[in-house]
Amino acid sequence: MCGFLGKVSNSNFDSKNIEIANLHTICRGPDNKKDVEFEYKNFFHKYTFNRLSILDLSNKADQPMSDKKNEKIIMFNGEIFNHKDLRKYLESKDCTFLTSHSDTEVVLQGLSLEGIDFINKLRGQFAIFFIDKVANKCFLIRDRLGQKPLYYKFKKNEIIFGSNLKSVLDLAGNKESISTDSLNEYIKYGAIASPQTIFSNINKVSPGSYLEIDLKDKSVDCIEKRYWNLAEKVDSKPFELKEFWNILQEAVSLRLNADVPVANFLSGGIDSSTIIKSLSKTNSELNTFTISVDSKKYDDSYWAQLVANKYNTNHQSVSVKNYLDIHNVEKILNLIDEPYADPSVIPSFAVSKEISNYYKVAISGDGGDELLGGYVRTGHALTNRNFLQNFISKFYRFYPGIFGTGNNLLKNSKNYWVSYKSFLEDKKLLSLLGIKDVNINENLFLNKGLKKLKTLLLADYKFYLPEMMMFKVDRTAMANSLEVRSPFVDHLLIEYVMGHNLDYDPKNSKKILKDYLSEDFNSDFINRKKQGFIFDLEEFVYSNIKYIESLINNGDLQNYFKLNKIKYLKLRKSRINANRLWKLYVITLYLDNIKK
Helix, strand or coil: CEEEEEEEECCCCCCHHHHHHHHHCHHHCCCEEEEEEEEECCEEEEEEEEECCCCCCCHHHCCCEECCCCCEEEEEEEEECCHHHHHHHHHHCCCCCCCCCCHHHHHHHHHHHHHHHHHHHCCEEEEEEEEECCCCEEEEEECCCCCCCCEEEEECCEEEEECCHHHHHHHCCCCCCECHHHHHHHHHHCCCCCCCCCECCCEECCCCEEEEEEECCCCEEEEEEECCCHHHHCCCECCCHHHHHHHHHHHHHHCCCCCCCEEEECCCCHHHHHHHHHHHCCCCCCEEEEEECCCCCCCCHHHHHHHHHHCCCEEEEEECHHHHCHHHHHHHHHHCCCCCCCCCHHHHHHHHHHHHCCCCEEECCCCHHHHHCCCHHHHHHHCCCCHHHHHHHHHHHHCCCCCCCCHHHHCCCCCHHHHHHCCCCCHHHHHHCCCCCCCCCHHHHCCCCCCHHHHHHHHHHHHHHHHHHHHHHHHHHHCCCCEEECHHHCHHHHHHHHHECCCCCCCCCCHHHHHHHCCCCCHHHHCCCCCCCCCCHHHHHHHCHHHHHHHHHHCHHHHCCCCCCHHHHHCCCCHHHHHHHHHHHHHHHHHHHHCC
16 A cells, blocks of 8 residues: 655656655655656656555565556556456466566556556556556546545646645645535535545546546646446346355455555454454454543443454554544644544544554455445335324424434435435535535435435445545555555445345344354344444533634634534534534634645
């Protein structure tokens, strides 16, 4: 896992600028830094790569990596889990390799031999820059589920690209305007979906897509193309439990491939516990990490310890308490390169930092809820509603915005789509800030004509998984130079579930995994309420309310929204209002920070 930054322009530029901009990216790859600079066909190129050495630790595997003729160059952030099979395949096509087992060279050779279609053979997580100098074309390629970030700024005569948004912003001159649509989307959802970013003229390559860049004599043409569309994989073939487990266990096994030791996240939940049980059958020594919080209401460390005891892991629990000092919180938030409102970044950062003291790689259970419909919102949306419940949902329009999102009413709607969305969006906060809801990215989620369950799973895969879960995992881990691998996000596993008739019970979601664990744990463990890595947000927000309120009211946010009603959010000290104040606090810090 690594990070890169580059610029291609038909005008010469000062390479010192890229050195300064790269400071935001170094944490992604502190083991080695390598630069490439050249002029070719009227274009000036400057690339810099920061390596986190995990697979093939030799300097032959350093990047940027070029072919023997120096006609093709690659920068690759991620891991290709089927690289061994792909190497054999390419060798059968008379490809010769300079490295012993570098997955980067496999991607380089594959793209050189077969062109862009080779990415369909990749099984892994990746963000790739590839240039064919002879054709004078380059490509920016992002993995199917958006596990690895890839940003770019395109102009007629140049393109700037990289793994970190703030690096791209700096290299672009730090003069980009804020997109009001993106800012409104952040307020509504807590994140900004691809291809947009918070800046008007900087974009993200969308998951499952690539950018084809044609370097003409005096201009740059750029077009985004999709190579993977999960909606096309939806089918209702008979579901075979044995086949599901074979794919999952292979996905777990492949993610152990590394030349450095591997650790494991363990929240004590169904997903991470399933991974640990699977690993325990073939690994004699497992190293697991979880978090602990002072509030018993939010502390899951007891359950994680039960799992550690059952499978005899070397277990460590990390206290989040020391990270909740206001100054430490702001240091962590300033490391996140996009505005992102989920407060679980703090415990996720804490456990990633602890793991990084000993390991470079960790396996997580992220993606299990998206795969098998484990979120509360999915169950609610698919539960039939009676007349009275649906009638109650109609009172949403009269619900005071200062009380909350209104989810407690809308979730009872007989319209499953309305119920589902009520868990993700906050239209009431938009109204409090004087923002008219314009159905931002509404078409991003809904796939008409499919069965309800598959529609909701697709919605999670289009937005919640890439823009929220994978974002959090990548940023909090890579801020600590830690690579995270998530077996439940294996695209072959996802395609299998989406292509088969999954037996789903809203009252007993993830039954497949629960049955697997029921051999080892009782009903209290199996059926308890889902939590994950969270902390007492109410305590943090309301104990720091004077500071947070002052920051919001006096920061750059006042240039975009009406803030006069924000003071009412502290009157009802609920977790929902704490989340909303946190959301405003985060975006205020972000806007103020980028001006420095």
